[in-house]
Amino acid sequence: MTVDRRRSGATLVGLLRHARYEVIPTAGVAENVLAHVPVELTVTVTASPAKGLEATLELTELLRAAGYRVVPHLSARLVRDGAHLREIVDRLRAVGVDDVFVPAGDADPPAGRFDAALPLLVELARLGEPFPSVGIPGYPESHPRIDDDVTVQAMWDKRGYATYIVSNLCFDARVLATWVARVRRRQVTLPIHLGVAGPVESTKLLAIATKIGVGESTRFLRTHPLWLTNLIRPGGYSPVRLLHRVSTLLTAPDSGVAGLHVYTFNQLAETERWRQRMLQGQSR
Amino acid sequence: MGQHVHPNYPTVDQSDRSVPINLRQSGPTPVEFLISTRIRKSPYWHLSVEAGCWRAEVYNRVYHPRGYVRKEDGGAMVEYDSLVNHVTMWDVAVERQIRVQGPDAEAFVDFVITRDATKIPPMRARYVILCNDKGGILNDPVLLRLSDDEFWFSLSDSDLMLWLQGVNVGKRFDVSIGEIDVCPVQIQGPKSIDLMTDLIGPDAATIPSYGLWSGTVAGCEVIVSQTGFTGEKGYEIYLRDATLHAETLWNAVLDAGKRHELAVIAPAHHRRVAAGILSWGQDMDAETLPFQTNLAYQVPRTKAGDYIGKGALESARAAMEAGSPPWTHRLVGLVLGGKPIDEYAPDFWLVTGATDDKPIGYVTSPWYSPELETNIAMAFVPNALSELGTALRVRLPDTYAAKPGEPVDAEVVDMPFRESVNPNTRERLKQRGLDAAV
Numbered sequence A: 001m002t003v004d005r006r007r008s009g010a011t012l013v014g015l016l017r018h019a020r021y022e023v024i025p026t027a028g029v030a031e032n033v034l035a036h037v038p039v040e041l042t043v044t045v046t047a048s049p050a051k052g053l054e055a056t057l058e059l060t061e062l063l064r065a066a067g068y069r070v071v072p073h074l075s076a077r078l079v080r081d082g083a084h085l086r087e088i089v090d091r092l093r094a095v096g097v098d099d100v101f102v103p104a105g106d107a108d109p110p111a112g113r114f115d116a117a118l119p120l121l122v123e124l125a126r127l128g129e130p131f132p133s134v135g136i137p138g139y140p141e142s143h144p145r146i147d148d149d150v151t152v153q154a155m156w157d158k159r160g161y162a163t164y165i166v167s168n169l170c171f172d173a174r175v176l177a178t179w180v181a182r183v184r185r186r187q188v189t190l191p192i193h194l195g196v197a198g199p200v201e202s203t204k205l206l207a208i209a210t211k212i213g214v215g216e217s218t219r220f221l222r223t224h225p226l227w228l229t230n231l232i233r234p235g236g237y238s239p240v241r242l243l244h245r246v247s248t249l250l251t252a253p254d255s256g257v258a259g260l261h262v263y264t265f266n267q268l269a270e271t272e273r274w275r276q277r278m279l280q281g282q283s284r
Numbered sequence B: 001m002g003q004h005v006h007p008n009y010p011t012v013d014q015s016d017r018s019v020p021i022n023l024r025q026s027g028p029t030p031v032e033f034l035i036s037t038r039i040r041k042s043p044y045w046h047l048s049v050e051a052g053c054w055r056a057e058v059y060n061r062v063y064h065p066r067g068y069v070r071k072e073d074g075g076a077m078v079e080y081d082s083l084v085n086h087v088t089m090w091d092v093a094v095e096r097q098i099r100v101q102g103p104d105a106e107a108f109v110d111f112v113i114t115r116d117a118t119k120i121p122p123m124r125a126r127y128v129i130l131c132n133d134k135g136g137i138l139n140d141p142v143l144l145r146l147s148d149d150e151f152w153f154s155l156s157d158s159d160l161m162l163w164l165q166g167v168n169v170g171k172r173f174d175v176s177i178g179e180i181d182v183c184p185v186q187i188q189g190p191k192s193i194d195l196m197t198d199l200i201g202p203d204a205a206t207i208p209s210y211g212l213w214s215g216t217v218a219g220c221e222v223i224v225s226q227t228g229f230t231g232e233k234g235y236e237i238y239l240r241d242a243t244l245h246a247e248t249l250w251n252a253v254l255d256a257g258k259r260h261e262l263a264v265i266a267p268a269h270h271r272r273v274a275a276g277i278l279s280w281g282q283d284m285d286a287e288t289l290p291f292q293t294n295l296a297y298q299v300p301r302t303k304a305g306d307y308i309g310k311g312a313l314e315s316a317r318a319a320m321e322a323g324s325p326p327w328t329h330r331l332v333g334l335v336l337g338g339k340p341i342d343e344y345a346p347d348f349w350l351v352t353g354a355t356d357d358k359p360i361g362y363v364t365s366p367w368y369s370p371e372l373e374t375n376i377a378m379a380f381v382p383n384a385l386s387e388l389g390t391a392l393r394v395r396l397p398d399t400y401a402a403k404p405g406e407p408v409d410a411e412v413v414d415m416p417f418r419e420s421v422n423p424n425t426r427e428r429l430k431q432r433g434l435d436a437a438v
Helices: A002-017 A029-036 A052-065 A082-094 A117-126 A150-158 A173-185 A202-212 A216-222 A225-232 A239-245 A247-251 A268-279 B045-050 B076-085 B105-112 B160-167 B192-200 B202-206 B242-260 B269-274 B310-321 B425-431
Strands: A020-023 A042-045 A069-072 A099-101 A133-138 A164-167 A192-197 A257-263 B055-059 B062-067 B087-091 B097-101 B124-127 B137-139 B142-147 B150-154 B176-179 B182-188 B212-217 B220-225 B234-240 B262-264 B329-336 B350-353 B359-369 B374-382 B391-394 B408-413
Touching: A002 A247, A002 A257, A002 A268, A020 A029, A020 A268, A029 A052, A029 A268, A042 A052, A052 A069, A052 A082, A082 A117, A117 A133, A117 A150, A117 B202, A133 A150, A150 A173, A164 A173, A164 A257, A173 A192, A173 A239, A173 A247, A192 A239, A239 A247, B045 B062, B045 B087, B045 B242, B062 B087, B076 B087, B076 B269, B087 B192, B087 B242, B097 B105, B097 B160, B105 B150, B105 B160, B137 B160, B142 B212, B142 B220, B150 B234, B160 B176, B182 B192, B182 B242, B192 B202, B192 B212, B192 B234, B192 B242, B202 B212, B212 B242, B220 B242, B234 B242, B242 B262, B269 B359, B269 B374, B329 B359, B329 B391, B350 B374, B374 B391, B374 B408
Parallel strands: A020 A042, A020 A257, A042 A069, A069 A099, A099 A133, A133 A164, A164 A192, A192 A257, B087 B262
Antiparallel strands: B055 B062, B087 B182, B097 B150, B097 B176, B124 B142, B142 B150, B182 B234, B212 B220, B220 B234, B329 B374, B329 B408, B350 B359, B350 B391, B359 B374, B391 B408
């Protein structure tokens, strides 16, 4: 027991020390990041159909100027064409971005011919692979009982164009562990950043969801109403509990878990406070 | 002495059909398959035989390989393993291509299919159905649109060329209609994207679902689509001038496939059943209306153009929605008990009620699904017993029955049994709460 706790604690500490925080580009979020997020952490910036990529790029530039490592989300369905993609690439490289995350996104209809992530990834490769790190999404909650499901195939198709996977929101440790095992059995060997929600205050979450309309993580929540219920119920969700339950997964070398991706829902003060307490060995 | 029952089981109400389905349970009936000049060998046939083909059937008057791995070596389930874990090539030259070309090609195609041909962009394909004037399904081809004025119908097993030429015998449309020397192979399985990338380059990763690509493989002109008769990732390579180039293409695929564990297999009906993909002649025929199956979405509610069958189909839908469908049975998905069904069914096995022994329906396409760990099937059952969750039983032959002579339990379930890597239009519409293509 002591050995287990020490080992999982050490692993958690390591992952938490280098956690990536996902933020949603809203008014005021930049100040929020500067006020509460240590500059050594990586910040990932989502994209929303309502705001378009411009808000993502602007926030990326601002945070890069402030010294953060930033991973913008390049939603394929928000990119108009090859010229637009080249513009985006040039702009991001100009401010030193070396890592991007490429989901399909939700824009309907798509802004141009990239209706899925894979064609955009192929186009990035044609541009000479301008970003050393490229992330793609993984969906642990899809079909936990079926091996050859849609989303595992999607990761297989993209594996030649990406360098890591970020798993989408999941609150069930067993589902998460099963998913990682299935991905590995399919010989998808990309490192995985496990996506977990930080501690979330329900009123702020609902306010954010209303304000931004549609965003990747909140859209996902809206399509899983039970999760939202659990998330906003007092005592319903604890990231500490989830992380402890997946500690075996985190420590197993063949799981290939390389990091934690924290869905903050822009509640950065609360998230950072939680992380600091975890680093100091406290649990909540 | 038990009550005499006619061998075609009249307790299965087929009063809505002119020619009843033959329900005699005569079993595999060992008979030698005759190879003669009356049935066509495709340009790939000898190559399939070299690859191990030991069993075939006739499809569009062409020999169709239907078994490569012998039963004693594991049979169809070994081929299935290659399909769901690696990559496979299938000789599907039987998918004959009927080309409609000319200034009125779009208008003609729009008149013969139920979906709206004017909404199909060039270099895209669509799964479509064609109906007769009574609304019966004549064929369910993949329709390829190569340009504004060129369409290819990639046929299922009925003589659509005669129908299409017949429709235009009065020369109402300025088009030419004929079979062309194009033979497809299917490349199916999770590693198909890797094999296709080796064959045609990074473009393989950018072909959308039901998209088309024009180019060459090993110097041979081809059209490639991301389509297939499974729910797995897959493509079809349509070889032009197949009579000239069959060996070149086949060998190029085999060579490129070595490093991806390519196997040559027969069409994997176990996977297409799991994906809810129908087979014309098994799950439907010219007397089946689309509303009896999972093809209702193929009948638009708002297609502006007239098309063959429109009146009958709209009347049938109205009757269905008023609660009086003009058919006795609907095609449903079943999960059923029994030993794993690992071979093709030689008969339409009988469906009975949960508590009595009277045959009331029949199974069209049964298979065992290793992923779902159960037998699955498509079956026609009475309208009143077609709701999800309905308990039924199926009379399986002793080979597969849990106890010889006793029907196995079955339950009506939704189709598809397993989702497809590229969900089809019906599945995408369902996710959006819609029931018909727009």
